[in-house]
Amino acid sequence: MFQLHPRLAADTLPLGRLDLCEARLMNDCRFPWVILVPRREGITELHQLGKADQAQLLAESARVAAQLQSLGVEKINLGALGNLVPQLHWHLVGRRRDDPCWPGPAWGCGKSRPWNDADARTLLLRLRRGLGLGEERP
């Protein structure tokens, strides 16, 4: 049975449930940064997903990317690393020229800075509305 990896759960805030993926907001206010985790057990590489799941992941990724772009970011950085957390998770990081890691990658750059509650709530609400998701019940 699919279970979100505890390290991913600890590093993120729940955004919502898409058809294939759990969407989570990375708890780092330096970037609008969403991870998508396909609810499939034991998958560590993108290519282990079936073709339909791959297409669905990209479709959900496009929906999230459009929401991040609506926040005024200049570039979306996509990535699947998994060197520390083997469970396949797909990063979408909204990047701005004035963010503290530009033009380098967000991964491995300095220390994350947790969202404050009010800002997190505002962003999550906006993203959920944009994605057509209801209120998350934790």
Added chain:
Amino acid sequence: MFQLHPRLAADTLPLGRLDLCEARLMNDCRFPWVILVPRREGITELHQLGKADQAQLLAESARVAAQLQSLGVEKINLGALGNLVPQLHWHLVGRRRDDPCWPGPAWGCGKSRPWNDADARTLLLRLRRGLGLGEERP
């Protein structure tokens, strides 16, 4: 008309021509690192590709990933960043626990170390054979 971005051309060695993508070996012997560049003009984000092209990119990515895994790497890191070079290019980085950047990302980590000619030739030959490509004529 599609033209490989000059910065990508300068940083890589030609690996071969897949149905959709130019495959290039990053000129950095710290990792077996391939980039795939869809031969489509003016594309900067994965989601700008049509759905068939997205599926084709992932299929070509899976073929390359299998070749990288046959080299004995422990993880494939995938990414599309493009903060410096806007032309969409898809990274596949073969990672090992003893590589100089593990477990951090390869992007933005230290200085690249160019391949020597003999090692590059050996690796390119092996990858081309695995991918069913003929000899590259530069």
